[in-house]
Each structure stands twice: as C-alpha cells, then as structure tokens.
Amino acid sequence: MPLHPEVLWAQRKDRLYLTIALSDIQEPKTDLKSNRLTFTCKQKDGNVTNDYGIDIPFYDEVSTDDAKIHATARNLQLCIFKKNKEAEYWPRLQKDKVKPVYLKVDFDRWVDEDDELEGGAEQDDAGFDFANMMNMANMGGMPGMPGMPADMNDLPEDDESDDEEVEETKSDNKA
Template sequence: MSTTQQTPEVLWAQRSSATDPEKNFIYLTISVPDVPASNLKLDLKPQGLTFTGHSDSLKRTYHLEAEFYDEIDVANSQVNHTGKNVELKLRKKELKAEYWPRLLKEAKKVHYLKTDFDKWVDEDEQNEAAEEDFSQFGGMEGGMPGMGGMGGGAGGDFGGIDFSKLGGGAMPGMGGDEEEDDEDDEDMPPLEGEEEEEGKAEEKKAESS
C-alpha cells in the first residue's frame, strides 16, 4: 500500500515578557495522530525546525519545515509527545514585552498554521492569565537521551529526539475531554430574564381561562 505525505496542522499561541524568560515563549502543537515515538524525528534550531513523523496505521508521513520570525533558545525549550500530537514550548531568545507579529519569518498565510484559541491570550491580558502546567514536558538541555550530538553554538544539530523517553499522555489544560464540556453546557442555568418571561406567560394563561 502506498504512503501519502502531508503537512500536519500546526496550532500556535504565545506569551511575552521583557524581564522573565519563563514567560517569554511560543506554544506550538503539531497534530500527528497515531504516530508512535519511534517514528518521530524533530530537528530544532534557533531559526526554525524540521519535523518528520510516520503513522503506520494511517499509512501517512507527516513532514514540516518552518522558519521562525525570530530566534528561539533551543536549550531552554521543551517538548511533550502524546498519542495525538507533539507539543512544544519554545523559549524566545530575545526578552521583549511585545508579541511576535507572526510565527513564521515570511509574511504569508499558510494553510496548515492556525491560532490556538484555547491557549491564546491578548498581549495586554497576559498578567491575568492562568499559569500553565508544563510538568510533563521534557527539557532540551544537557543532552536529553536520543537527541544525538548537540554540537556547539547556535547552530547545534539536535538530530532525532527519542520521544519514548519523554512523558506521554494528555496534559491538564492542554486539550482535555470535549464531551465533558458538552455536559457542562447542558447544565447551564436559564439566561437572565427567561424565568421572568415564563412566569408572565403562565399568569396570562391563567387569566384567559
């Protein structure tokens, strides 16, 4: 059977800070369902990334090459692999209060890249946003198992990351179960004013009978 190759969907959001490196990063989620850790390779560099993943069950190979708008700090970036996607927390190299105007260096719209509205926060509302839990993310520093030769300087080759050594499973607040959200909607109380309108309708019905 033939194998098809396609560019995976990529969701992104960001945070920024002029003083705190921990709050100056890019969220990146590469949607690659049914791709086992053994079939993933991520080459992350300051200027961009190259990703390849193969799904045996879907007979599909995912390939992505992206050049970032600005540089990232690879050593202080993090990655997490789940059964549905590869999640990245990319540390921006330059501390700035302003957001990047876009993710990619080239200012053109690409079909596979979308805003991650679940994680997006407006630039002026960052301080009020809840802190994210990155406890399941693995660091890129210190020669993580399976990362290959780190090399020296900004152009180090990070080769094929061994995702099987990283924490798996869905992260709290990073997707969750959509069915639970639907159930919550069903239990929503009536909108303000609805009960009052229902009461008036009952009174009119009683008067006319």
C-alpha cells in the same frame, strides 16, 4: 514529498506553544534551531505508512536550550521560549508573510498581549478577577444584593401577560 500535519500555535510574551495535531506518531524527529523548527515523522494508517513533515522559519530567534516537548497519542506539543523575552508579541509565527494552509491559531491557548498578566489570573487593568466573578454567578448570584433571589430561576411567575393581541390587517396594494 511529505504530507503536512495541522499545526496550531499560540504565544505569550516569552514563549511559543506549538501543537502538531497528528495521532499515532512513529519515528518522530524534531530539529529545533534558533531560527527554525523542522519536524518529520511517519504515521501508519492501516497498511499504508504516510510521511509527514514541516519546516517553520521563525519570525525571530528562539532559545534551543529550555524547549519542552510532550508527545501524546493524539499530538505532539512543544513549548519553545523566545530568545528575547522582553520583546513584543510576534505579529506572526513565521518569518514569511505567507501563511501555510496547515498553520492555524490555537484559540484554546491564545492570550492577547493586553490580557497577559504576570499572575495568570483573568483580571482587567483595575484588578477585577473575572474568573472569580463567573464562579459567583454560577453559585446563584452575588452576595449583598437585597431583594434579589439567589437563583434567577426562583423569580415568581407572572399571571398577567404583557403581551397584547395584535390585530392583523390586510392591505390591498393595487396599482
């Protein structure tokens, strides 16, 4: 029976991102069908060769024509497009409600359904560009705020201490 590599997944409205976290993959075989992904490979660890494999029945149908696979020395990445691109976000990757232990959410790629935008910028519903605001904050503050130092580290030191000494008292709790 083959071992299971760690599989990370994330989604957008129109696609899935899968990362098979396994280094030095040898003899990879990927079989993508409209309702399932099967992957097998070998990995040599010293003198021992291990067989790895996964079989993921998808929650809904995917397109097999335009899938992209990218192999690196550390992992295998797949970008798989959903067949129904106007569908809602999937509640899970697999058809089964039972999640295998090797399947995990890829939080580096995860975007909530409410946060996904056409342009890809990190904006809220009102059009605020949070990525740009964070860059301004890292540059020393937002412009147009008179009386505020550009860098919060340039605040004058206060010689007077607001800390008051508190007298400690002991209470006798005799019963």
